[in-house]
Amino acid sequence: MDDDADLMRRIAQGDEAAFRALVERHETSAYNYFLRLTRVLEDAEDLTQELFVAVFRAARAYRPDAPFTAYLFRIASNLATSHLRKRKLRTMPSIDEMAEGGVDLPSRRHEDDPAASFDGREMKRRYEEVFDRLPHDWRIALELRVGRELSYAEIAAAMGKSVSAVESILFRARERIAEEIESRPGKGTRSRGKT
Amino acid sequence: MECSKYRRMVSRELDGEIDAAGKSDLEGHLASCERCRSFRATSREAFSIHRAAVTAVPPPQLVGSILAAVESRPRMGWIGARLGFAMSAATVAVAALGFWIGAAVHESYVPKVAAISTDVLELSYLDEYPPGSFGDILTASFEGGGDE
Numbered sequence: 409m410d411d412d413a414d415l416m417r418r419i420a421q422g423d424e425a426a427f428r429a430l431v432e433r434h435e436t437s438a439y440n441y442f443l444r445l446t447r448v449l450e451d452a453e454d455l456t457q458e459l460f461v462a463v464f465r466a467a468r469a470y471r472p473d474a475p476f477t478a479y480l481f482r483i484a485s486n487l488a489t490s491h492l493r494k495r496k497l498r499t500m501p502s503i504d505e506m507a508e509g510g511v512d513l514p515s516r517r518h519e520d521d522p523a524a525s526f527d528g529r530e531m532k533r534r535y536e537e538v539f540d541r542l543p544h545d546w547r548i549a550l551e552l553r554v555g556r557e558l559s560y561a562e563i564a565a566a567m568g569k570s571v572s573a574v575e576s577i578l579f580r581a582r583e584r585i586a587e588e589i590e591s592r593p594g595k596g597t598r599s600r601g602k603t
Numbered sequence: 604m605e606c607s608k609y610r611r612m613v614s615r616e617l618d619g620e621i622d623a624a625g626k627s628d629l630e631g632h633l634a635s636c637e638r639c640r641s642f643r644a645t646s647r648e649a650f651s652i653h654r655a656a657v658t659a660v661p662p663p664q665l666v667g668s669i670l671a672a673v674e675s676r677p678r679m680g681w682i683g684a685r686l687g688f689a690m691s692a693a694t695v696a697v698a699a700l701g702f703w704i705g706a707a708v709h710e711s712y713v714p715k716v717a718a719i720s721t722d723v724l725e726l727s728y729l730d731e732y733p734p735g736s737f738g739d740i741l742t743a744s745f746e747g748g749g750d751e
Contacts (some may be wrong), residue, residue, distance in 0.1 A: 427670070431669050431670070435665065436660065436661055440659055444656070452659075456669070460673075528652075532652050535653070553618060555654070555656070575615065575620070579610070579615075582617070583642075585645075589645055590645060
């Protein structure tokens with residue numbers, strides 16, 4: 409199987425099959441990235457399309473100096489930031505709520521889902537509320553690290569920041585999340601089995 | 604403050620960015636600090652929640668839409684880009700000539716000349732970039748190279 413750099417080289421030469429292969433390889437990750445940040449199905453679709461059109465256009469200028477995922481999410485993060493700035497975040501259902509509430513959202517649930525219990529669902533709801541109120545950069549960094557599993561170095565390349573800045577953003581985001589979750593009423597009823 | 608340093612270590616620990624010595628140091632602090640233990644517990648749970656969110660499957664037509672969006676844009680090489688720019692420049696020159704002609708006509712002919720000038724000066728189509736237009740070719744050729 410060709411790696412991403414090989415596919416980009418072929419795309420730069422006009423190979424449409426290579427472009428289709430690249431899209432199919434990264435489409436789900438990109439789509440979920442945008443869906444996590446926007447919470448709107450149509451926006452996630454539109455942004456995913458914009459992302460790959462931009463990747464196609466820039467294929468000739470692509471240099472494999474950094475992992476392709478960093479390159480892809482650099483473009484994706486720019487698109488997401490631009491989009492988020494244009495619209496005020498509305499209160500939107502979480503992806504899980506969309507999947508459970510009748511919205512036609514084909515999805516796969518993880519086996520170790522902590523929301524299996526009532527306390528878990530409540531914690532998830534709180535987390536989603538707090539996450540949505542974080543600054544754009546913090547949400548992007550968290551989603552790239554936790555959702556997309558990029559390394560600090562890849563996130564730094566994707567966001568155009570230093571590694572230490574990324575580490576600092578992630579720490580401040582987690583501190584804010586913990587403060588807000590722990591300050592909410594009813595926290596005392598949550599089980600504290602995990603340490 | 605010391606707790607801030609250890610909470611930062613908790614964050615790096617979540618991301619697998621802490622070595623054995625750091626982890627040992629962290630565990631030593633957590634053994635005596637309830638506040639930092641609470642922060643680690645909450646952060647771990649938040650991490651699990653985020654990681655365990657359902658993975659949405661993109662709609663099946665999305666790949667086709669992406670391929671169609673790429674195929675619908677004209678792809679011109681270096682010569683095409685320069686040709687498009689030259690023709691756009693020629694259009695602007697013709698428009699400027701038309702404006703000069705209109706300004707030079709006697710006032711009694713203004714209504715007729717104004718109509719001609721307006722038609723010649725109507726350049727908004729260059730802003731719309733309909734597919735295949737000079738504006739679209741120009742934009743498609745100059746965008747992308749060096750874009751991230």
